[in-house]
Amino acid sequence: MPFFNIYPGPQPTCISHSSANLMERGNQSKVTDFELLGFSDPPEHQPFLFVLFLMIYTLILLGNLMIFCVVRIDPQLHTPMYFFLSCLALVDIFFTSVTVPKLLINLLSESKKISFEGCITQLYVFVALGNMDSLILAMMAYDRYVAICRPLHYSMIMKKRLRIQMLVGAGVLVSLHSLLHSIMTSRLSFCGANKMHHFFCDVPPLINLACSDTSLNVLLLLTETSIVLLFHFLCIVFSYIRIIFAILKMQSREGRRKAFSTCSSHLVVVALQYGPLLFTYIRPSSAYSPNRDNIITVLHTVVAPMLNPFVYTVRNKEMKGALRRAASRIICSCQK
Structure with missing residues (x-):
């Protein structure tokens, strides 16, 4: 049996590692x-959830494609x-397209199955894109650090x-x-045991379903996942500590306001990303609740x-100005 039940829930029926059970x-x-x-x-509730997730997915595609x-x-x-x-x-x-389309299909279908190969593929792409998302946020924090703390050398x-x-x-x-x-x-x-109380293939629920030794x-x-997540997060924290000290040293009140405004949007996105992420992957197993964890995910x-x-x-x-200019070009092209 694994020494740490990272994803508690319905347990598989064959978790003993004795020789007799291995033969069984x-x-x-x-x-x-x-x-x-x-x-x-x-x-x-599934029809309502289908409409809700479809609307959210549409907003994700339109909003991010627009940016x-x-x-x-x-x-x-x-x-x-x-x-x-x-x-x-x-x-x-791409990150949301790995999980949400399959979720939408499952909400309308009686069969909620995914093949073993499809599950491992989904796991690979999800973990890769999720980490890429976090690393880009760290790069954006470094960009803001250079822009505010070393403005003369920024370009x-x-x-x-x-x-x-x-990249x-x-x-x-x-x-x-x-x-x-x-x-x-x-x-x-x-x-x-093949029933996963999750809406996509992730490492913790798959570990919990396994009937072989999962200690490694x-x-x-x-260890490795926690180190990677904390490395991203600490890079952002370190950058913003330097940024805050640099802003506090500014003599101009307008300069401080402008510097804070350029960082506020990024800080909100970091909070939205890392709050649930750290709770999901770095916490004791005793805090698990299936419904709550699905919502947090x-x-x-x-x-x-x-x-x-x-x-x-x-x-x-700047972004609002760019959107207005883009809208004006579209309107002018339609009027011709």
């Missing part, structure tokens, strides 16, 4: 698919900060080459991180990507 499991049929039971109870396109076509937004913002918007689109430091190198390096890192978890999870044995997987989740996988476009446009004068 050899006679059981191997699991070839899983049932994703997240948000399946009560059934009468990506506006940043790409407006020359005034061709700056490092908006370059990272457009990357964040694009990653958010020299945040060159396009460095930005591309940061490529992040891509390699998240791919290796995700590949490690996917390989370790795919090597587990699943025999009998749990150790990996508690929705916050950082669905709600945060939906709110990001609104956060970055409501209080951002």
Whole structure:
């Protein structure tokens, strides 16, 4: 039995590691698919949930696609900060597309199954894009640090080459991180229990369903994953500590106000992302509750990507100006 039940819930029937049970499991049929039971109870709520998640998913696609396109076509937004913002918007689109379409299908279908291969693929892409999202937020924090703490060197430091190198390096890192978890999870044995009380394939619920020794997987989740998450988060915290000290030293009140306003949107997005994320992956198992955990997971996988476009446009004068210019061009082209 694993030394730490990271994802408590209905336990698999074959978790003993004795020789007798190992032989008994050899006679059981191997699991070839899983049932994703997240948000399946009560059934009468599923049509409402389908409409709700469909509306949210539509807002995610439209809002993030709008930000990506506006940043790409407006020359005034061709700056490092908006370059990272457009990357964040694009990653958010793919990140939610990994889980929400399957959730929508399950809410309308009696069969909520996903194949073993499809589950591992979903796990790989979800972990990779989720970590990419966090790393881009860390890059945006570093960008704000350079802009406020080293303004005279900003254009020299945040060159396009460095930005591309940061993204490529992040891509390699998240791919290796995700590949490690996917390989370790795919090597587990699943025999009998295939009902997952979650709405997508993630590492903790899969560990809980396994009937083979999961101690190495749990150790990996508690150490490597925690280190990666905390590294992203601490990079952001360190950047903003330096930013706050730099702002407090400013003599101009208007300068302080402008500096705080450029960081406020990013801080809101960080809070929306890391609050639920840290609660989900770094906490004791005794705090588990299936319904509550599904809702908290929705916050950082669905709600945060939906709110990001609104956060970055409501209080951002440059983005609102770019949207007005884009709307004017569209209206003028339609009138011709």
